[in-house]
Amino acid sequence: MSAHPPSAATLRRLERASGAIATRAVARMDDDLPWFRMLPADQRSWVGLVAQAGIASLVEWCRHPGRPPRLTGEVFGAAPRELVRVMPLKHTVDLVKLTAEVMDDHVESVAEPGDVDALRVAVLQYSREVAFATAHVYASFAENRGAWDARLEALVVDALVRGERSEELPGRAAALGWADTSPVTVLVGAAPDVGDAHAAVRRAARSQSCEVMVGVHADQLVVVLGGADDVRTAADRVAEEFGPGPVVLGPVVDRLSDAGGSAAAALAGWRAARAWPGAPRPVRADALLPERALDGDPLARAALTERVVRPLRGAGGGVLETVRAVLAGGGNLEASARALFVHPNTVRYRLKRASELTGQVATDPRGAWTLQVALVLADLDGGRSLWH
Numbered sequence: 001m002s003a004h005p006p007s008a009a010t011l012r013r014l015e016r017a018s019g020a021i022a023t024r025a026v027a028r029m030d031d032d033l034p035w036f037r038m039l040p041a042d043q044r045s046w047v048g049l050v051a052q053a054g055i056a057s058l059v060e061w062c063r064h065p066g067r068p069p070r071l072t073g074e075v076f077g078a079a080p081r082e083l084v085r086v087m088p089l090k091h092t093v094d095l096v097k098l099t100a101e102v103m104d105d106h107v108e109s110v111a112e113p114g115d116v117d118a119l120r121v122a123v124l125q126y127s128r129e130v131a132f133a134t135a136h137v138y139a140s141f142a143e144n145r146g147a148w149d150a151r152l153e154a155l156v157v158d159a160l161v162r163g164e165r166s167e168e169l170p171g172r173a174a175a176l177g178w179a180d181t182s183p184v185t186v187l188v189g190a191a192p193d194v195g196d197a198h199a200a201v202r203r204a205a206r207s208q209s210c211e212v213m214v215g216v217h218a219d220q221l222v223v224v225l226g227g228a229d230d231v232r233t234a235a236d237r238v239a240e241e242f243g244p245g246p247v248v249l250g251p252v253v254d255r256l257s258d259a260g261g262s263a264a265a266a267l268a269g270w271r272a273a274r275a276w277p278g279a280p281r282p283v284r285a286d287a288l289l290p291e292r293a294l295d296g297d298p299l300a301r302a303a304l305t306e307r308v309v310r311p312l313r314g315a316g317g318g319v320l321e322t323v324r325a326v327l328a329g330g331g332n333l334e335a336s337a338r339a340l341f342v343h344p345n346t347v348r349y350r351l352k353r354a355s356e357l358t359g360q361v362a363t364d365p366r367g368a369w370t371l372q373v374a375l376v377l378a379d380l381d382g383g384r385s386l387w388h
Contacts, residue, residue: 005062005118005122006062006111006112006115006118006119006122007112007114007115007118008063009112009115010110010111010112010115010118010119011059011062011063013110013111013112014055014058014059014110014119015055015056015059017106017109017110018052018055018056018059019052021051021055021102021103021106022048022051022052022055022099023048024102024106025048025051025098025099025102025103026044026047026048026051028098028101028102029047029095029098030044032098033091033094033095033098035091036091036095047095050095051095051099054096054099054130055103057126058103058122058123058126061122061126062122093131096127096130096131097127097131099127100123100124100126100127100130103123103127104120104123104124107119107120107123152176153176153213153214153215154215156173156176156213156224156256157213157214157215157222157224158215158217159260160186160222160224160259160260160263161215161217161222161263161267163260163263163264164260173256173257176213178211178213178226178256180255181211181226181227181255181256182226182227182254182255183226183227183228183231183252183253183254184224184225184226184252184253184254184255184256184258184259184262185224185225185228185231185235185249185250185251185252185253185259185262186222186223186224186225186249186250186259186262186263186266187222187223187224187225187235187238187239187242187247187248187249187250187266187282188220188221188222188223188247188248188250188263188266188267188269188270189220189221189239189242189243189245189246189247189248189270189282190219190220190221190242190243190244190245191216191219191220191221191242191243192221192241192242192243193243197214197216197221197241198214198216200241201214201221201223201238201241202214204237204238204240204241205223205225205234205238207237208228208230208233208234208237208238209227209228209229210225210226210227210228210234210238211225211226211227212224212225212226212238220267220270221242221243222263222266222267223238224256224259224263225238226256231249231252232249235249235282236282239281239282245273246270246273246274246276246279246281246282246283247270247281247282247283248266248267248269248270248273248282248283248284248285248288249266249282249283249284249285250262250263250264250265250266250269250285251265251284251285251286262285264299265285265286265292265299265300266285268285268288268292268295268297268299268300269283269284269285269288269291269292271292271295272288272291272292272294272295272297273288273291275291275294275295276288276291286303287366288300289303289304289307289370289373289374290304290369290370290373290374293373293374293377294373301377304370304373304374304377304378305374305377305378305381307358307359308358308360308370308371308374308375309374309375309378311357311358312354312357312358312375315353315354315357317350317353318340318342318350319350319353319354319357320354321340322336322340322342322346322347322350322351322354323350323351323354323362323371323375324375325339325340325347326347326351326362326363326368327362327368327371327372327375331362331363331368333347333348333351333363351363354371355367358371
């Protein structure tokens with residue numbers, strides 16, 4: 001504050017003129033700031049309220065020069081959250097600067113004789129204080145928004161892990177910017193023993209231009225990836241930030257609201273993955289269907305029936321019989337052909353047909369394992385025998 005603050009009469013005149021000055025400041029914003037003209041009417045009115053509150057706070061500050069100005073509440077109390085949400089810090093600083101210029105333009109018409117210099121110095125000092133307060137408001141909002149987003153993110157990930165179909169999930173997802181994010185998938189693995197898993201995963205996801213949400217549940221690290229151009233490449237990179245052991249990639253879905261199924265498959269796969277020590281990292285949850293089914297996952301058991309058993313059952317032409325013979329013969333095509341009284345080329349043709357129908361190759365160790373488990377579980381389910 002200057003050594004000689006403005007007189008009480010000057011401050012009264014400034015107080016009476018505050019509405020007109022604020023109106024003039026908003027008019028100048030409209031003339032000089034193209035982006036301001038694009039704001040909706042309600043947001044422009046917030047700016048006017050803040051400008052008028054700033055002038056009133058200047059008057060109060062000048063009346064009590066020894067008291068530090070309480071700018072955050074007095075000036076920005078009119079609409080702090082709204083302003084921060086709709087415009088970046090640089091734009092708000094431009095508004096503060098322009099309002100100060102308009103106030104300076106009115107100094108001579110408002111100040112009593114002998115008060116011009118004192119009021120001009122007060123306006124200059126106060127505008128600097130408001131600029132600092134603006135930065136503080138934005139910093140505080142960013143901190144609070146970060147904490148709020150973290151809590152919201154934890155709620156969304158927790159809902160996916162628990163398989164909840166909350167009506168609030170779409171709104172929460174939209175608040176986090178996930179309304180139109182596609183595709184979406186879920187990764188599950190062990191949480192790392194050291195370091196900040198959240199930060200490391202976010203860096204890895206950003207390097208792949210992905211949206212990401214992270215949750216830690218006991219010893220599990222759950223990562224939701226969205227918007228990847230190449231899901232597999234993104235998953236490979238993010239998987240590097242997990243702790244030791246398997247990392248399971250859930251099925252890709254179109255939107256976050258469908259990600260509960262991806263999470264369920266990934267979690268079931270992670271529980272069963274220890275039964276496949278040589279699994280790739282990350283491994284697709286669908287590649288773990290046999291282990292998941294043996295571990296009691298009803299979705300995996302149903303998937304094996306739908307993808308393996310039913311196609312083979314409906315194929316006809318001895319396809320199912322041939323698959324069973326090849327599995328029983330350890331993959332020896334000649335021995336299987338002799339057992340079936342057919343030519344080896346017939347066996348090869350039928351196995352090719354079975355592979356086209358199921359995606360599994362009976363002569364490949366992994367494919368043979370998947371086919372064997374699917375057929376054994378189908379037999380255990382009872383009903384019509386699949387041998388015929």
